[in-house]
Amino acid sequence: MRSDTVTKGKQQAPHRSLFNALGLTEEEMNRPLVGIVCSYNEIVPGHMNLDKIANAVKQGVAMAGGTPIMFPAIAVYRDGTYRNEVFSGNQRPDRRFYRSNGDGTSV
Numbered sequence: 742m743r744s745d746t747v748t749k750g751k752q753q754a755p756h757r758s759l760f761n762a763l764g765l766t767e768e769e770m771n772r773p774l775v776g777i778v779c780s781y782n783e784i785v786p787g788h789m790n791l792d793k794i795a796n797a798v799k800q801g802v803a804m805a806g807g808t809p810i811m812f813p814a815i816a817v818y819r820d821g822t823y824r825n826e827v828f829s830g831n832q833r834p835d836r837r838f839y840r841s842n843g844d845g846t847s848v
Contacts, residue, residue, distance in 0.1 A: 744774040
């Protein structure tokens with residue numbers, strides 16, 4: 742198994758101690774370790790339900806005989822109200838940096 746590269750042998754003792762600290766039992770470490778990437782967070786609206794999906798995936802991995810290990814990923818959020826200025830590099834300057842000439846133009 743590929744998981745043996747971090748769970749078997751003398752040189753992998755630090756890895757095993759980390760897994761033990763995370764609460765994994767020796768039985769769980771003897772099964773295939775399956776990484777599950779999840780970008781769940783409470784800031785990005787479209788990602789707020791991903792914890793439920795990730796937990797269902799974890800249950801499926803466990804039912805199939807594996808040991809699920811979930812780890813985070815960066816959540817990218819693109820709010821439609823920005824009209825692409827933020828993502829295209831054409832950001833609008835902040836209004837507080839403008840000074841009015843009094844004739845409707847700005848400096």
